[in-house]
Amino acid sequence: xxxxxxxxxxxxxxxxxxxxxxxxxxxxxxxxxxxxxxxxxxxxxxxxxxxxxxxxxxxxxxxxxxxxxxxxxxxxxxxxxxxxxxxxxxxxxxxxxxxxxxxxxxxxxxxxxxxxxx
Amino acid sequence: xxxxxxxxxxxxxxxxxxxxxxxxxxxxxxxxxxxxxxxxxxxxxxxxxxxxxxxxxxxxxxxxxxxxxxxxxxxxxxxxxxxxxxxxxxxxxxxxxxxxxxxxxxxxxxxxxxx
Numbered sequence: 001x002x003x004x005x006x007x008x009x010x011x012x013x014x015x016x017x018x019x020x021x022x023x024x025x026x027x028x029x030x031x032x033x034x035x036x037x038x039x040x041x042x043x044x045x046x047x048x049x050x051x052x053x054x055x056x057x058x059x060x061x062x063x064x065x066x067x068x069x070x071x072x073x074x075x076x077x078x079x080x081x082x083x084x085x086x087x088x089x090x091x092x093x094x095x096x097x098x099x100x101x102x103x104x105x106x107x108x109x110x111x112x113x114x115x116x117x118x
Numbered sequence: 119x120x121x122x123x124x125x126x127x128x129x130x131x132x133x134x135x136x137x138x139x140x141x142x143x144x145x146x147x148x149x150x151x152x153x154x155x156x157x158x159x160x161x162x163x164x165x166x167x168x169x170x171x172x173x174x175x176x177x178x179x180x181x182x183x184x185x186x187x188x189x190x191x192x193x194x195x196x197x198x199x200x201x202x203x204x205x206x207x208x209x210x211x212x213x214x215x216x217x218x219x220x221x222x223x224x225x226x227x228x229x230x231x232x233x
Contacts, residue, residue, distance in 0.1 A: 033220045045161070045209060045224035091160055095220055104151065104213075105174055106222060108160040 002027045006109035013082045021077045023092030031097035034075045040088040082116045122225035130231045137197040139228045143212030150193040155207040200232045
């Protein structure tokens with residue numbers, strides 16, 4: 001079974017600064033997908049960024065980028081130029097690639113509460 | 119293109135009653151997933167459905183919980199004889215029928231409170 005661990009229950013950052021959220025996972029699979037989802041106070045789950053394990057290049061989406069270290073099973077999220085609207089709970093998630101019996105099932109970490117201060 | 123719709127957004131039930139949660143996937147999406155989020159916890163997978171088929175129900179409690187996704191209409195998550203421990207946020211997500219359907223789009227959730 002896959003597990004996802006987020007070791008930082010809470011993080012804070014000043015507006016306009018950079019912050020990195022950590023995520024590690026455990027799997028015996030070689031092909032899989034990793035995601036970061038954001039859950040603001042409204043509790044809506046919003047996809048932030050996605051990474052395919054077979055791609056060596058780290059994914060980026062505007063101010064959001066990841067540092068994917070496959071051998072270390074690490075998948076951290078870097079938020080640059082933090083904005084007040086980035087305040088939210090951030091979840092790291094894992095999904096097996098197609099062909100497995102649990103394909104389609106997202107396994108989430110416990111979440112990291114990020115607060116951006118003005 | 120409307121997003122994933124869930125209703126009701128809030129549901130209050132007394133112990134022993136039935137709770138029925140509805141999810142309408144995004145237009146063109148034929149895969150639906152249900153997740154449960156207990157207070158102060160991450161989301162836990164419950165069930166994965168395609169039209170008229172349950173693909174993976176490994177996260178569903180064996181008793182009182184059932185899910186369906188009929189040919190017509192929304193997906194339904196039903197909880198019979200609710201107990202206080204069922205109080206949680208229940209999220210539905212959908213993905214398209216293409217070969218690449220890893221990205222799931224989430225609805226706003228249904229907050230169930232059992233008194």
